[in-house]
Amino acid sequence: MIPTSFPPKEEIARLTASMLIEIGAIDFNAREPFTHASGKQAPTYVDCRKLISYPRIRATLMDFLTVSIMREAGFEAFDNIAGGETAGIPFSAFVAERMALPMTYVRKKPKGYGRNARIEGVMTEGQRVLLVEDLTTDGGSKLSFVDAIRDTGATCNATAVIFFYGIFDGVEKTLADHGVQLISLCTWWDVLAEAKARGAYDTETLTAVEAYLNDPTGWKPS
Numbered sequence: 520m521i522p523t524s525f526p527p528k529e530e531i532a533r534l535t536a537s538m539l540i541e542i543g544a545i546d547f548n549a550r551e552p553f554t555h556a557s558g559k560q561a562p563t564y565v566d567c568r569k570l571i572s573y574p575r576i577r578a579t580l581m582d583f584l585t586v587s588i589m590r591e592a593g594f595e596a597f598d599n600i601a602g603g604e605t606a607g608i609p610f611s612a613f614v615a616e617r618m619a620l621p622m623t624y625v626r627k628k629p630k631g632y633g634r635n636a637r638i639e640g641v642m643t644e645g646q647r648v649l650l651v652e653d654l655t656t657d658g659g660s661k662l663s664f665v666d667a668i669r670d671t672g673a674t675c676n677a678t679a680v681i682f683f684y685g686i687f688d689g690v691e692k693t694l695a696d697h698g699v700q701l702i703s704l705c706t707w708w709d710v711l712a713e714a715k716a717r718g719a720y721d722t723e724t725l726t727a728v729e730a731y732l733n734d735p736t737g738w739k740p741s
């Protein structure tokens with residue numbers, strides 16, 4: 520069902536950050552960095568996949584994502600909600616259910632046999648498709664998913680994610696240049712503020728993380 524409450528964007532960001540911290544979806548390690556889909560290393564990892572196991576938090580965040588989509592893109596802007604393999608798929612299902620829209624999903628690569636499809640479910644020419652994903656780091660996966668959607672003759676002018684890194688230059692512009700609007704609930708800056716407010720991590724950890732957030736390309740493991 521479509522939620523009717525519309526908390527302000529800043530409150531959505533704070534609550535989302537708080538929920539991610541509460542369920543242990545936020546990992547920091549400046550000594551043994553995480554490798555991301557882009558191949559880059561970072562002292563940060565947010566595991567939005569954990570959210571599916573927490574029904575109260577999951578429902579609240581999916582309401583937030585749905586109202587953010589309607590508020591920032593329009594109430595009647597989409598005909599089809601597509602999830603990006605893998606982490607985007609459950610969230611696309613929850614959003615599609617709320618918006619009473621068809622759901623599809625996009626594979627990272629063609630299946631390799633059978634129909635050799637990248638798109639699963641029914642996507643038709645001219646449909647206005649919203650790509651739903653768990654997060655965006657530098658946007659590389661989004662461009663690939665959007666291109667696969669457009670190859671069907673559908674349009675895809677927006678992507679909605681729970682988490683946006685918000686630290687790399689030009690990600691929103693690169694997406695915008697590709698004709699894609701980015702809708703997100705929170706960034707690392709919201710998580711950092713909430714972590715400090717809660718005293719959730721030790722000062723050394725937060726200092727190392729803040730150094731990375733301020734200069735992700737110059738950052739080196741400690």
Ligand SMILES: O=P(O)(O)OC[C@H]1O[C@H](OP(=O)(O)OP(=O)(O)O)[C@H](O)[C@@H]1O
Nearest residue numbers: 556604605606655656657658659660661
């Ligand atoms: O490239 P970006 O747009 O910045 O987004 C980062 C991608 O990295 C993660 O996927 P990953 O490839 O790790 O796979 P998974 O979804 O199968 O876990 C995440 O689910 C995003 O799709």
Ligand SMILES: O=C(O)c1cc(=O)[nH]c(=O)[nH]1
Nearest residue numbers: 555556563564565566656
């Ligand atoms: O870019 C990624 O691959 C990535 C970063 C992150 O923090 N969490 C995640 O699941 N993937």
